[in-house]
Amino acid sequence: MIFKKEHELLRKTVRDFVEREMATYPDEVDEVGSLPKEVIAKLVKHKFISTIIPKEYGGAGADYVSYTIVMEEISRRCASTGTYITAASSLVALPLVNFGTKEQKEKYLRPLAEGKYIGCFGLTEPGAGSDAGAGQTIAIDKGDYYELNGRKCFITNAPICDFAIISAMTDKSKGTKGISTFIVESKWEGFSHGAHENKMGIRGTETSDIILENVRVPKENLLGKVGQGFKIMLNTLDYGRIGVAAQALGVAQGALDEAIKYVKERVQFNKPLAKFQNTQFTIADMATKVQAARLLVYDAAEKKDNGQVPGLESAMAKYYAAEIANEVAYKALQLHGGYGFIKDYPIERIYRDARILSIYEGTSQVQQMVIAGHVIK
Amino acid sequence: MDNRDIKQFKNVWVFAEQRNGILTPVVIELLGEGRKLANEIGVELCAILGGYNVDGLADELIRFGADKVYYANNELLKNYTTDGYTKIIIEAVEEFKPEIILIGATHIGRDLAPRVASNLNTGLTADCTKLEIDPEDKKLKQTRPAFGGNIMATIVCPERRPQMSTVRPGVMDKAVEDADHKGEIIKLNTKLTKSDIRTEVVEIVKTKKDLISLTDAEFIISGGLGIKNADGFKLLQKLADRLGGTIGASRAAVDAGWIDHSRQVGQTGTTVKPKVYVACGISGAIQHLAGMQNSDIIIAINTNENAPIFEVADYGIVGDVYDVVPKLIELLDDDKRLVDLFNSNRIDVSQLQ
Numbered sequence: 060m061i062f063k064k065e066h067e068l069l070r071k072t073v074r075d076f077v078e079r080e081m082a083t084y085p086d087e088v089d090e091v092g093s094l095p096k097e098v099i100a101k102l103v104k105h106k107f108i109s110t111i112i113p114k115e116y117g118g119a120g121a122d123y124v125s126y127t128i129v130m131e132e133i134s135r136r137c138a139s140t141g142t143y144i145t146a147a148s149s150l151v152a153l154p155l156v157n158f159g160t161k162e163q164k165e166k167y168l169r170p171l172a173e174g175k176y177i178g179c180f181g182l183t184e185p186g187a188g189s190d191a192g193a194g195q196t197i198a199i200d201k202g203d204y205y206e207l208n209g210r211k212c213f214i215t216n217a218p219i220c221d222f223a224i225i226s227a228m229t230d231k232s233k234g235t236k237g238i239s240t241f242i243v244e245s246k247w248e249g250f251s252h253g254a255h256e257n258k259m260g261i262r263g264t265e266t267s268d269i270i271l272e273n274v275r276v277p278k279e280n281l282l283g284k285v286g287q288g289f290k291i292m293l294n295t296l297d298y299g300r301i302g303v304a305a306q307a308l309g310v311a312q313g314a315l316d317e318a319i320k321y322v323k324e325r326v327q328f329n330k331p332l333a334k335f336q337n338t339q340f341t342i343a344d345m346a347t348k349v350q351a352a353r354l355l356v357y358d359a360a361e362k363k364d365n366g367q368v369p370g371l372e373s374a375m376a377k378y379y380a381a382e383i384a385n386e387v388a389y390k391a392l393q394l395h396g397g398y399g400f401i402k403d404y405p406i407e408r409i410y411r412d413a414r415i416l417s418i419y420e421g422t423s424q425v426q427q428m429v430i431a432g433h434v435i436k
Numbered sequence: 437m438d439n440r441d442i443k444q445f446k447n448v449w450v451f452a453e454q455r456n457g458i459l460t461p462v463v464i465e466l467l468g469e470g471r472k473l474a475n476e477i478g479v480e481l482c483a484i485l486g487g488y489n490v491d492g493l494a495d496e497l498i499r500f501g502a503d504k505v506y507y508a509n510n511e512l513l514k515n516y517t518t519d520g521y522t523k524i525i526i527e528a529v530e531e532f533k534p535e536i537i538l539i540g541a542t543h544i545g546r547d548l549a550p551r552v553a554s555n556l557n558t559g560l561t562a563d564c565t566k567l568e569i570d571p572e573d574k575k576l577k578q579t580r581p582a583f584g585g586n587i588m589a590t591i592v593c594p595e596r597r598p599q600m601s602t603v604r605p606g607v608m609d610k611a612v613e614d615a616d617h618k619g620e621i622i623k624l625n626t627k628l629t630k631s632d633i634r635t636e637v638v639e640i641v642k643t644k645k646d647l648i649s650l651t652d653a654e655f656i657i658s659g660g661l662g663i664k665n666a667d668g669f670k671l672l673q674k675l676a677d678r679l680g681g682t683i684g685a686s687r688a689a690v691d692a693g694w695i696d697h698s699r700q701v702g703q704t705g706t707t708v709k710p711k712v713y714v715a716c717g718i719s720g721a722i723q724h725l726a727g728m729q730n731s732d733i734i735i736a737i738n739t740n741e742n743a744p745i746f747e748v749a750d751y752g753i754v755g756d757v758y759d760v761v762p763k764l765i766e767l768l769d770d771d772k773r774l775v776d777l778f779n780s781n782r783i784d785v786s787q788l789q
């Protein structure tokens with residue numbers, strides 16, 4: 060994988076940023092349960108939050124490889140921040156970029172890029188996770204507006220969002236072809252959120268239910284066409300997946316970093332752990348898998364930048380990177396011995412953070428379904 | 437007494453459980469069922485009553501169909517004790533030889549019946565839900581749920597008399613009151629003495645039943661986000677009090693801070709299986725259903741007719757909790773029928789209107 064000069068420069072910039080701004084911070088956000096406003100402001104300033112949003116709407120207007128670099132390097136230090144970035148910049152930005160009208164882009168995409176608005180993506184429901192088409196949220200056409208009722212769950216950024224991209228049923232009889240997508244502002248009457256979920260990992264992000272009770276959504280806030288909602292949401296996930304795959308790659312690399320550092324320092328039987336052949340082979344395995352994941356992830360991003368539809372590649376990248384992030388974090392913690400089990404060492408948090416990667420934005424099993432669908436014809 | 441000489445035994449008896457001079461409701465059900473059995477065999481329906489100066493009850497029993505009332509009036513029978521009541525029943529059985537004795541499966545009935553049965557060395561089937569007479573040999577076929585309700589067992593006591601059953605309250609049809617029905621009151625002269633009774637009732641405490649735990653409650657009135665505020669639970673509590681039940685909640689109501697987590701029903705709360713579960717303003721997310729879908733009867737009150745809760749509800753009321761619940765309480769207050777409806781496991785919501 061040979062990166063362009065601009066990509067190498069970008070990587071260096073992100074790394075410097077992480078060194079400077081994020082040294083002790085991952086453990087703090089894990090404790091506190093939210094990201095500090097100053098850091099969010101800096102992510103905005105450096106356009107890390109808006110990598111793929113076009114320049115004309117205030118974003119960086121960069122390509123997917125750049126987005127992948129940002130995600131990898133940030134997640135390598137802090138997975139919570141990585142999640143915050145994907146939720147805002149890909150899950151929310153993508154449907155607006157791809158399906159929004161000019162007015163919608165002005166009204167929502169620009170403030171999102173400029174950090175004035177925080178967005179969230181509301182697809183999952185208590186009864187509809189992997190089976191995203193089974194949602195119960197309904198939108199009734201009332202002439203001047205749509206009236207939305209329902210409940211979304213596990214929505215990243217819901218407690219702090221200014222608006223949400225919400226999928227809802229406009230015509231039950233049509234199944235998934237009866238789903239439409241709406242832009243719903245959180246200040247509108249009837250919009251509220253549930254309690255902040257007490258999560259195992261990525262504790263620095265805020266996740267909760269969104270409750271919609273007779274929310275009046277003006278007609279102009281329909282995103283795309285009536286009945287196009289499922290397509291919009293799935294299309295968003297197809298590309299959004301590259302972001303999570305890159306996040307997983309970053310987490311895996313971060314765990315490997317910790318392991319390498321630790322095995323060189325820790326002495327047992329009068330030798331650093333790194334001198335035992337078992338340690339060496341374990342690290343070799345981990346490094347190889349991380350590199351394999353890296354190639355899959357950047358391949359998907361490059362294909363997207365070349366104008367191809369990387370549905371298969373993004374599923375493979377997300378699946379593999381998420382699985383090996385867990386494996387690498389497990390082995391890295393094992394190499395730490397008892398110390399790895401204690402919160403003083405970052406690997407404990409990384410191990411917990413890794414666990415979500417094979418679950419959200421489509422579980423590993425769903426990725427396998429997508430992959431098999433492409434491969435078995 | 438040789439209780440294997442079954443020809444000597446005749447008549448159907450009902451134990452007339454009373455507390456503070458008031459018949460327990462199940463007694464009227466037993467008289468209703470006992471009348472059918474007695475008619476089928478062609479014998480008399482009798483009641484056995486113990487107590488102190490409860491003469492009015494003997495007349496009441498006759499109005500509800502008893503042909504004979506065996507009445508032991510004794511100060512020692514004022515409060516229920518196992519020894520005292522066992523003794524009068526055994527004395528009466530030895531003298532009058534009934535072929536069937538029905539006892540309500542109340543706390544008292546479940547205590548008394550096995551003691552009587554083992555003293556008489558006869559068979560007892562507990563907690564029956566169905567009784568029939570075998571047309572061939574006129575023996576009593578006693579059916580009861582076993583293994584947590586998964587198996588219905590039909591049990592016969594072929595060789596010994598009396599045949600004894602405790603009967604689950606609420607399953608049999610009540611006897612109809614008939615002021616013209618005539619019957620005979622037979623006073624029992626019991627040999628009961630103070631020394632026969634080994635227990636002493638020190639005090640009877642009536643608790644206001646606010647301590648019922650979720651898992652024990654027969655009636656659970658549960659509130660979700662649809663009740664809008666913490667005060668909504670006061671309304672639900674009223675309904676629960678009326679039914680002797682308790683209140684539950686969805687996670688959304690707990691998250692909103694309206695009620696303590698210990699009340700949460702669902703996958704990450706408590707799993708409940710009451711007789712009646714009333715879901716008020718609960719949408720019916722799978723995580724909630726997992727904790728209550730095995731309730732015997734589920735009643736859902738929800739403004740949204742498409743709410744998934746209606747898929748598991750036996751009875752659904754599309755309407756505002758604040759309209760429906762007060763209406764239910766009102767009906768319960770001025771119409772005893774509704775309690776019977778709830779108790780009888782057969783609720784027809786159209787009857788609420």
Ligand SMILES: Cc1cc2nc3c(=O)[nH]c(=O)nc-3n(C[C@H](O)[C@H](O)[C@H](O)COP(=O)(O)OP(=O)(O)OC[C@H]3O[C@@H](n4cnc5c(N)ncnc54)[C@H](O)[C@@H]3O)c2cc1C
Binds near residue numbers: 180183187425
């Ligand atoms: C911290 C966090 C943040 C999230 N953020 C968002 C967000 O911002 N927006 C949003 O819309 N959602 C979000 N989600 C939801 C997430 O996308 C879902 O949790 C995920 O898609 C899985 O759905 P589920 O939890 O309902 O699991 P289920 O679909 O119930 O799956 C349970 C298990 O069954 C397996 N399974 C299901 N169907 C099949 C099948 N057909 N074949 C084989 N196996 C199967 C799954 O792989 C999984 O192992 C978030 C979740 C979490 C935990």
Ligand SMILES: Cc1cc2nc3c(=O)[nH]c(=O)nc-3n(C[C@H](O)[C@H](O)[C@H](O)COP(=O)(O)OP(=O)(O)OC[C@H]3O[C@@H](n4cnc5c(N)ncnc54)[C@H](O)[C@@H]3O)c2cc1C
Binds near residue numbers: 706720738739
């Ligand atoms: C990790 C996790 C664990 C969970 N565990 C549980 C659990 O153990 N138990 C649990 O319950 N949930 C659990 N959930 C939450 C579950 O997914 C749902 O979010 C929750 O059950 C919804 O509660 P609700 O039905 O009260 O609220 P909602 O889904 O908001 O439903 C409110 C209902 O009230 C109706 N309504 C509104 N106004 C009125 C009115 N005036 N009169 C009548 N009806 C009205 C509406 O039509 C709607 O159907 C869990 C979720 C997570 C993430």
